[in-house]
Amino acid sequence: MPQESxxxxxxxxxxxxxxxxxxxxxxxxxxxxxxLRPHMRILDIGCGPGTITADLAALVPDGQVTGLEYAxxxxxxxxxxxxxxxxxxxxxxxxxVHALDYPDDTFCVVHAHQVLQHVGDPVxxxxxxxxxxxxxxxxxxxDSDYAAMTWHPExxxxxxxxxxxxxxxxxxxxxxxxxxxxxxxxxxxxFTPDAITATAATWLFRTPAERSWWSELWAxxxxxxxxxxxxxxxxRSCNGSRGPGGPGAPTRTAGSASCTARSSAGSDGGARPVxxxxxxxxxxxxxxxxxxxxxxxxPGR
Ligand SMILES: C[S@@+](CC[C@H](N)C(=O)[O-])C[C@H]1O[C@@H](n2cnc3c(N)ncnc32)[C@H](O)[C@@H]1O
Numbered sequence: 264m265p266q267e268s269x270x271x272x273x274x275x276x277x278x279x280x281x282x283x284x285x286x287x288x289x290x291x292x293x294x295x296x297x298x299l300r301p302h303m304r305i306l307d308i309g310c311g312p313g314t315i316t317a318d319l320a321a322l323v324p325d326g327q328v329t330g331l332e333y334a335x336x337x338x339x340x341x342x343x344x345x346x347x348x349x350x351x352x353x354x355x356x357x358x359x360v361h362a363l364d365y366p367d368d369t370f371c372v373v374h375a376h377q378v379l380q381h382v383g384d385p386v387x388x389x390x391x392x393x394x395x396x397x398x399x400x401x402x403x404x405x406d407s408d409y410a411a412m413t414w415h416p417e418x419x420x421x422x423x424x425x426x427x428x429x430x431x432x433x434x435x436x437x438x439x440x441x442x443x444x445x446x447x448x449x450x451x452x453x454f455t456p457d458a459i460t461a462t463a464a465t466w467l468f469r470t471p472a473e474r475s476w477w478s479e480l481w482a483x484x485x486x487x488x489x490x491x492x493x494x495x496x497x498x499r500s501c502n503g504s505r506g507p508g509g510p511g512a513p514t515r516t517a518g519s520a521s522c523t524a525r526s527s528a529g530s531d532g533g534a535r536p537v538x539x540x541x542x543x544x545x546x547x548x549x550x551x552x553x554x555x556x557x558x559x560x561x562p563g564r
Contacts, residue, residue, distance in 0.1 A: 269383040269436025274489025275337045281480050283311045288318030294462045294521045295403045301325045303371040308360045309378030313341025320353035330355040360388040365395045372401045380406045380441035389452035405521035408442030442520030454524040463520045
């Protein structure tokens with residue numbers, strides 16, 4: 264593992280993939296879709312099970328999409344997803360965002376959804392994303408901001424879960440409140456302010472089915488995924504034996520931020536789009552999100 268890498272807090276337990284496989288380009292990368300063109304070559308970093316990657320490939324039928332992952336074991340599922348949709352313009356590879364194995368100026372769009380919050384050096388990651396993006400291309404990142412997650416009514420169990428998650432993620436070398444930091448990281452990585460578009464979107468879990476889906480997913484993650492620590496007192500205090508709540512859990516909103524930056528020629532002065540979003544989960548059958556749960560379209564994109 265490279266020195267910059269953090270431990271990936273979630274791992275790929277079923278309770279994690281329940282939410283990741285719910286994701287689509289429409290519900291997780293809406294801020295980027297208006298910029299896509301059929302011929303584009305796209306790199307989707309930290310692609311996980313590849314549902315967003317497959318959607319991106321379908322949106323660039325004359326182009327090519329590469330899904331890149333640090334964890335090789337999840338790529339089998341990603342490949343199966345793409346094959347199941349009959350996509351022939353997408354392939355998958357193992358790699359680390361801190362040191363991309365591609366020449367400069369290779370891709371039209373370099374995208375990372377819910378990845379920078381988990382890496383040891385997000386600024387270096389953005390530098391690399393920028394390096395492999397063609398002049399005039401787009402770097403697009405979206406990440407959750409756990410401190411921005413809200414619910415009503417107040418719940419001590421939910422607050423315990425929020426604080427515990429933040430502690431675990433930081434102990435693993437990540438930054439759970441990444442969303443608010445994206446534009447600053449982009450500046451540090453060399454993107455110029457006028458080339459950065461920062462946006463935000465919210466996932467809303469309002470109905471009983473949505474609340475159950477999200478709550479059960481996090482309950483299961485809390486006890487069964489890589490995020491689950493040993494059976495510590497801190498963990499047991501997170502709403503007793505389960506996670507952040509059940510069907511009666513409060514309505515919750517998950518804030519996330521994204522930004523995109525335009526790439527320009529040269530290694531220093533260029534600006535590219537950077538942006539990021541939130542994380543999610545499923546029930547036996549993932550409930551469709553009501554209109555209020557869809558991420559807001561990004562201004563101007
Ligand atoms: C929260 S998941 C997001 C998966 C997918 N983008 C989505 O939104 O459904 C983060 C992914 O980033 C991958 N990852 C973590 N560190 C990485 C790194 N240094 N380079 C590339 N991928 C990484 C993890 O293995 C994991 O699959």
